[in-house]
Amino acid sequence: MGESPRAGQGDGRWDGGLLGAEQSALVASWLGSPKLVADLSWGLVDTKVLHVQAPTGQFIIKAGGPDNHHLGRELVAHRAYTRSLVECGRAGRLLHADPGANLLVMEYLEGRLVEGAEAELAPPTYAQAGGLLRLLHRQEFRIDDRYELQATAKSLAWLDRAHRIDPAVEREARRRLAEYRPQPATVVPTHGDWQPRNWLVHRGEIRVIDFGRFDFRPAATDLCRLAVQQWRGRPELEQAFLDGYGRDPRSAPSWRIDLLQEAVGTAVWAFQVGDAAFEDQGHRMLREALQLF
Template identity: 30%
Template sequence: MSSTKPLPAALKRWAEQRIGPVVSVRDASHSWDRSRVWDLEGGSGVHRYLKVSPSVKFFTRESRAYRHIVPALGHTRAPHLIDSRAQDLVLLLTAVPGAPVKELGLDTAQWRTVHQQAGALCARLHEAGELDRGDRVKAEASLSAAADGAEKYLARAGDRLDHDEQQLVRDHAARLRRVGPVPVGYIHGNNQPRNWLWSTSGLALVDFERSRPAGRVQDFVILATTQWADHPDREKAFLRSYGRELSDAERHALRCLSALDAVNCLAWGPDNGDAEVTARGRRTLDRLMKEDRP
């Protein structure tokens, strides 16, 4: 369990210059060591969030997303950016109602409703404006870029994968390069129930530090390897409100991306003490190995 992270006094002063006096501060960080997020309560009882990004890359992605992409989701469907300061990698955000979906103990019908709303929000995000030339180049190269990461993940995972499993990952990386064109757009990048907030107002998305131009199918990898693997009704509800079924190329890409996600999980999860991520990687890899056997 990580220790509580105090809000630096200089950042509190900076926030108060923009939102007025802060009467209480709560550490709202994830258990990940580099996560730094605080819930700031103002004198009127209004809550805002102050987030310090873990890297320049994540700050750049998230601040850009809040300015140019996230507003397409609608007023109550995501936080809005109040201000940011690049030298400190800090963002000041409004709060949205709700609690993380994974903590709510939803029943079968409620899970379908959540996935239905998630599909609609994902469609809005993916279609949030035309990609400029530079973003389109990045998006169209995103599958090849993902394949390029295979050897790095394999090296980091080491003997957590046996020879046959390593070969499966390499085979799927090679297949990913041959998938061909898939629809592109702006993706969330960490699209999963941990970042879905549910309330009586409906669903909201949070945490856009991995948002970027990419193949849209990349936003479905975590869902496909967790939620949808055992609950095809949730996938059906999601895609119905998303507005279309996945193409054959996207289905093929999703399988290849799942193999890469598995080795990434097995590289990152044990090193960071994340049993859930580790289990996701092992389960996906076991499934792919079983399905690939003649």
């Protein structure tokens, strides 16, 4: 996930120039004498994720540029909707924040990424993940008359951008999106990227990171990425998750549209940021989503 610390680069600051000057100074004012342990950033967008050591312990620093909206979403999540996860030790606590600087300091959580580990294919992982998602979702619900309309418009806007989707597939996707009749939707607090790359495992316990895509959406949307990845051909993982969650929030025809919208966003976004493997997955998702109609 991360890269080695790049000490010695930048202008001599503790962070090696990875953060902006104001961000670096703010972290130092909050933590004393921080030292960079590792750069855990994905590198596809401008969000920086740094593991640091300070006199009072270890921390995660998250920072973005002025046009980065993920930190704002994460701040909303941690200020209002992660308490139940934090209190049971399954999510990191927000310790410091400066919205103007697009900067957060989080409690460091022990653990390794579930993605790529043995736990990624273990049913108990998904039973825990389902239970944790239930804690997040059950806090609040709203009826949103415009959610489905806006989600459809967003997918069509994605298709207006540069991409490498086959023209026939694009035409079919546009047709299915255009013919769908949006309905009022029940929306809940969602993570937005609920999958093993955002889960840690520590002594058999699953923990959750990265709320940068937090928003109010239908509960089923948090199942989209699992359905097209880890659950493909592994019904035991899907069932373990649903057992942990307590029910299946998916219902047709909205689930088909959820999958189609997820596929469109994946294929176009991945092309935009140059992630070829994720783009290929998006194209597969599109073909499979259209087969459901």
